Amino acid sequence: MTQGSTPADRPLRISVIGTNYLGANTAAGMAEFGFDVIGVEIDEGRLKSLNEGRAPLYEPGLDPLLKTHTESGRLRFTNDYREIADWADVHFICVGTPQTEGSDAADLSQVNSVVDMLAPLLTQPTLVVGRSTVPVGTSAKVEQRFQTEAPAGTAIEVAWQPEFLREAHGVDDTLRPDRLVFGVQSEAAESRLREVFATPIADGTPVVVCNRPTAELVKGGANAFLATKISFINAMAEMCDATGADVSQLADALGFDKRIGRGMLNAGPGYGGGCLPKDLRAFMARAGEIGVEEVITLLREVDDINRRRRSRIVDLTHELLGTDWVGRNVTVLGAAFKAGTDDVRDSPALDVAGRIQLHGATVTVYDPEAMDNARRVRPTLKYAASAVEACAGAHLVLHLTEWPEFRELDPNQLKSVVDSPVIVDARLSLDAATWRNAGWTYRAPGKP
Ligand SMILES: NC(=O)C1=CN([C@@H]2O[C@H](COP(=O)(O)OP(=O)(O)OC[C@H]3O[C@@H](n4cnc5c(N)ncnc54)[C@H](O)[C@@H]3O)[C@@H](O)[C@H]2O)C=CC1
Numbered sequence: 001m002t003q004g005s006t007p008a009d010r011p012l013r014i015s016v017i018g019t020n021y022l023g024a025n026t027a028a029g030m031a032e033f034g035f036d037v038i039g040v041e042i043d044e045g046r047l048k049s050l051n052e053g054r055a056p057l058y059e060p061g062l063d064p065l066l067k068t069h070t071e072s073g074r075l076r077f078t079n080d081y082r083e084i085a086d087w088a089d090v091h092f093i094c095v096g097t098p099q100t101e102g103s104d105a106a107d108l109s110q111v112n113s114v115v116d117m118l119a120p121l122l123t124q125p126t127l128v129v130g131r132s133t134v135p136v137g138t139s140a141k142v143e144q145r146f147q148t149e150a151p152a153g154t155a156i157e158v159a160w161q162p163e164f165l166r167e168a169h170g171v172d173d174t175l176r177p178d179r180l181v182f183g184v185q186s187e188a189a190e191s192r193l194r195e196v197f198a199t200p201i202a203d204g205t206p207v208v209v210c211n212r213p214t215a216e217l218v219k220g221g222a223n224a225f226l227a228t229k230i231s232f233i234n235a236m237a238e239m240c241d242a243t244g245a246d247v248s249q250l251a252d253a254l255g256f257d258k259r260i261g262r263g264m265l266n267a268g269p270g271y272g273g274g275c276l277p278k279d280l281r282a283f284m285a286r287a288g289e290i291g292v293e294e295v296i297t298l299l300r301e302v303d304d305i306n307r308r309r310r311s312r313i314v315d316l317t318h319e320l321l322g323t324d325w326v327g328r329n330v331t332v333l334g335a336a337f338k339a340g341t342d343d344v345r346d347s348p349a350l351d352v353a354g355r356i357q358l359h360g361a362t363v364t365v366y367d368p369e370a371m372d373n374a375r376r377v378r379p380t381l382k383y384a385a386s387a388v389e390a391c392a393g394a395h396l397v398l399h400l401t402e403w404p405e406f407r408e409l410d411p412n413q414l415k416s417v418v419d420s421p422v423i424v425d426a427r428l429s430l431d432a433a434t435w436r437n438a439g440w441t442y443r444a445p446g447k448p
């Protein structure tokens with residue numbers, strides 16, 4: 001047994017390293033489970049916000065949880081690894097694993113930086129648990145580095161416990177996960193993880209205990225499958241456009257088959273965000289290193305279909321605006337990669353907005369929560385304070401993120417502010433009849 005046992009008179013001590021989308025939810029969730037938690041964050045702005053009990057991002061329900069537990073003293077955040085090193089019973093790694101610039105592979109520099117900062121301080125047996133999404137084979141390498149660099153040497157054990165939370169549902173998915181996957185090497189690691197997740201396990205959450213490569217592949221495989229489902233329905237949307245069929249009804253009918261299920265079958269501008277696109281590419285890159293060609297062939301097409309969805313909206317814009325876009329105003333409703341978050345990483349909405357601007361149109365964007373992040377990433381786009389203001393003088397409106405408030409827009413009122421009442425509902429979530437009855441040209445790729 002490599003890890004020490006927890007004294008019966010105190011709660012488990014948990015460190016969570018890297019506290020943005022994944023880590024902030026994890027840290028708050030661990031405090032809610034009743035443990036003493038220290039989050040480690042190197043970004044000063046995020047650290048300050050978290051210590052004030054505010055999430056550094058928009059995630060429904062997270063602020064109250066952070067506030068409760070930072071005020072009770074059960075949860076705090078630091079940038080000093082010395083405070084967690086020999087303090088924590090379990091260290092969770094939640095740092096980013098973005099796509100490497102100029103390559104499909106995952107950039108593991110943040111994970112490696114955790115090892116470099118934490119390992120030299122570990123003098124006692126402990127369990128380090130990776131929750132970041134990594135290529136298969138990573139945990140063994142991380143463990144080897146910990147054991148080489150830590151004074152405690154081989155008494156440091158690394159497990160991998162991938163996380164499946166969705167942004168906008170982060171709190172609920174953290175507290176009530178649909179499954180737990182423990183990639184472990186020892187019974188001690190398994191029993192420590194069972195202690196950490198005792199609450200959801202008592203609630204009936206299934207646990208899969210497996211070796212570390214399996215756990216790493218479960219995560220990559222899950223995201224690859226979800227991406228494939230979305231690209232499948234988007235390919236069906238092309239079939240619908242060619243035949244006059246309706247992809248939303250098609251998805252509903254397919255989804256009633258329990259073997260298929262309705263989840264991840266909404267056609268639209270394709271998947272974006274900080275995870276599915278980069279995880280799919282990292283999976284392909286790793287398959288390439290290992291020499292599993294079938295995976296690359298399959299997933300390359302999934303990725304290509306996804307990229308074509310964005311081009312499809314630009315093509316439709318051409319069809320509706322004509323060829324000369326100079327002096328033409330295009331409104332983009334939505335900047336986040338999906339509704340319910342302020343995350344604009346690889347957002348289809350901002351990508352399309354940027355491309356249309358490059359063609360010469362003036363593009364004005366409005367999003368209920370993601371304006372600050374959007375401005376940072378795309379400073380040359382115009383931004384408006386409301387959907388109605390964004391639509392003033394528009395020759396074309398593109399509905400690219402499915403925020404509920406866009407479904408509440410009154411097409412009659414909006415008609416009075418635009419130049420031409422033409423809308424592309426790329427999210428297929430507006431009521432076509434209402435918009436058409438109000439005199440709008442309504443187009444939705446995949447719907448007649
Ligand atoms: N965003 C999500 O909903 C989910 C993300 N994941 C995976 O979790 C990981 C993290 O994802 P995000 O939170 O979205 O990434 P992120 O990039 O938004 O956050 C990473 C955080 O780690 C901090 N950090 C980097 N190096 C550090 C170090 N050495 N010490 C302390 N802090 C450090 C960064 O400052 C940043 O705040 C990724 O592998 C991602 O694929 C998994 C499930 C859900």
Ligand SMILES: O=C(O)[C@H]1O[C@H](OP(=O)(O)OP(=O)(O)OC[C@H]2O[C@@H](n3ccc(=O)[nH]c3=O)[C@H](O)[C@@H]2O)[C@H](O)[C@@H](O)[C@@H]1O
Pocket residue numbers: 133163164165166167168223226230263264265266267268269270271272273274275276279337338339
């Ligand atoms: O690894 C991760 O980080 C996470 O990635 C996704 O979660 P997330 O990126 O938050 O968002 P999703 O709700 O899965 O949506 C991803 C993208 O697909 C799009 N999408 C989703 C569903 C759908 O039916 N159609 C569709 O186009 C969304 O608009 C969005 O752009 C997975 O759903 C999580 O299980 C996983 O933990």
